[in-house]
Amino acid sequence: MGRIGKLDVFIVVAATICIVFGIVTWAAFSSIYSTLVKQNLQLSINTDTSLGYSAFQYTNPQVTNIMKFYFFNVTNPDEVKYYSAKPNVVEIGPFAVVESEQKKYIDFNGDKSQMFYQNYKKYILSKDYSCDDCGWDRNLIFPNPPGLGAVGSMIDPQFKITRTGRTIIATALMILGEYPFVSHKVREVLFDGYEDALLSAAHSGIVTILSGVFKGEGQSIVPIPIPQMPKFGYFQGYNNSRDEEYWIETGKTDINQIGKVQKWAGITELPGSWWTTDYARSIRGSDTGSFTQMHLDESSTADMFFSFMCRSFTKTFYRKETIQSIPTMGYHIGYDEWDTTSDKNVGFRYRNVEKRNYFPDWPQCPPKGQCHQSGSIDCSKSVNFCHACCQGSFYNGTYLLPPGMFPLVCYPGRLQPTPFAVVYSPPHFLFSPDEVRSTVVGMAPDPEKHEPMIYYHETYSGTTLKVTNRLQVNMPVIKSHDVPSSQNMPNVMIPLFWQEATPIYHQFIFNQVWLGFVLVPRLMQVLQFVALGFGLLLVAVLVFIQLRKGGNSNSGRPGVRRTSFLERTSNWLSSTSSNSYNTNQSGGLRRM
Secondary structure, eight states: OOOOOHHHHHHHHHHHHHHHHHHHHHHHHHHHHHHHHHHHHSOOBOTTSOBOHHHHHHHSOOEEEEEEEEEEEESOHHHHHHHOOOOBEEEEEEEEEEEEEEEEEEEEOTTSSEEEEEEEEEEEEESTTSOTTOOTTOEEEEEOHHHHHHHHHHTOGGGOOOHHHHHHHHHHHHHHTOOSEEEEEHHIIIIIOBOOHHHHHHTSHHHHHHHHHHTOTTOOSOSSOOOSOSSBOTTTTTTTEEEEEEEEEOSSSOGGGTTBEEEETTBSBOOTTTOSSHHHHBOOSEETTOOOOSSOOTTOOEEEEEGGGTEEEEEEEEEEEEETTEEEEEEEOOHHHHOTTSSTTGGGOOOOTTOOOSOTTOSOOOOOOOOSOTTTSOTTSGGGTTSTTSBTTEETTEEOOOSSOEEOOBSTTSSSBOSSOOEEESGGGTTSOHHHHTTSBTOOOOHHHHOOEEEEEETTTOOEEEEEEEEEEEEEEOOOTTSGGGTTOOOEEEEEEEEEEEEEEOHHHHHHHHIIIIIHHHHHHHHHHHHHHHHHHHHHHHHHHHHHHHHHHHTTOTTOOOOOHHHHHHHHHHHHHHHHHHHHHHHHHHHO
């Protein structure tokens, strides 16, 4: 009978260790790894009151956020003003700004399940990311927001302006020189602001005194809303300012709820004066899509609250992309989120109190027959716009806007209603029908350049690795017989500018994500296969060695039966057991 030597024992032990290691890591690694990831993702505070890693990175973003502005310069303002011509616009840009932000006054609730912060932002003009001939002192011709806003407010029923009142306001606008189009430098239009006669008059000392005498302190004799700014600029007063206050989920209770906004500006639901349905007023998801859930796939969705757009959105799958060797899932704010003609988005519709049909060619309906179901057809639904009993986009005494746009109802990021009408859309009216783009000369939508919002996340942790936010700002311009300068204006939606924000993540973020979510899982997977494979290989080697031993010991000895490896192993174990028994017996006798 062949003996099992030290080498055999070593091989058995090594094979057992490899196989056990492979099986254990196969079974336990996923759970251990998931627990460690959740602990690292959670927004936390240490015992010494310093912030945990994830909370520190969130409150001090390690990114360079580049904001590029593309302005639409109106090249035929006189033709538009006097002859109702289509506005002809030329895109100029980009004019780039480097944005930085920091979340301050961090606090946690009692059980550390929620975190409080205020988000402060700074903007610095950048030549590096601007076009070569994009000088900040370049002049633009564009619609006059304060003046045109006043024209629109005059006919808003909520202000109850009488015909006499409208005549007084129209006269004041003419005296102050408020015309439909103005020309100012880019730096003034964007951040610096420019002097506007209407704003200056409304905020003047004499108006303040008269308001106090006739209306009381804090009230104004001006019957229409006036922007709370001494100068006008799209982002005037926003540099070195902050958004409203936030309370968000830390992920302690449920890691997939991390970043979810629980309160914004002290409220859990947006005002009813902004949006008309519970869904539209809901505050959902994380702040501007900063976080999403783990284990993403093509069926995943994620909500986000965008305070600068005064509403929440839902992200859906867009496409896959590998970013610096890291597989990611891309999600976007798609067409459905911009379609206010759909039943889901009824609450986001533009009120259109001015009752103007900005897009008379939409929708394109065939000749209608007679209506035989009057009263039973819901003409607010897009599927019924062309029904014989409906009147296209005309519903409930005003006109609905086509898909691809919704109104700005607040000062961006602030719990204040905006004083004049502004409409958001994707750049170049990407999601709107051709009847919208044809009202302005110069629109050329391109999905690759103008897709509004795209977020790329690492699939396991949900970590955001790439973001592109695009947004166009448009102003409704109306014909008004009350205001001489607007008597020949067309009813049209004129684009003012569109903006693209792209955070550039620092390289160490990609390195850490690649190490933690690409290399480590792959390395463990390789080790599992290697350990199991090597263990099985050692078993095979041991079997081969024993077979060779058996063959060598029996060769040349006729009549001697070759014992198998299993028999020899069994005999060896039996022998060992017998020797151990005899030793114990001997020992027992000796003790007796």
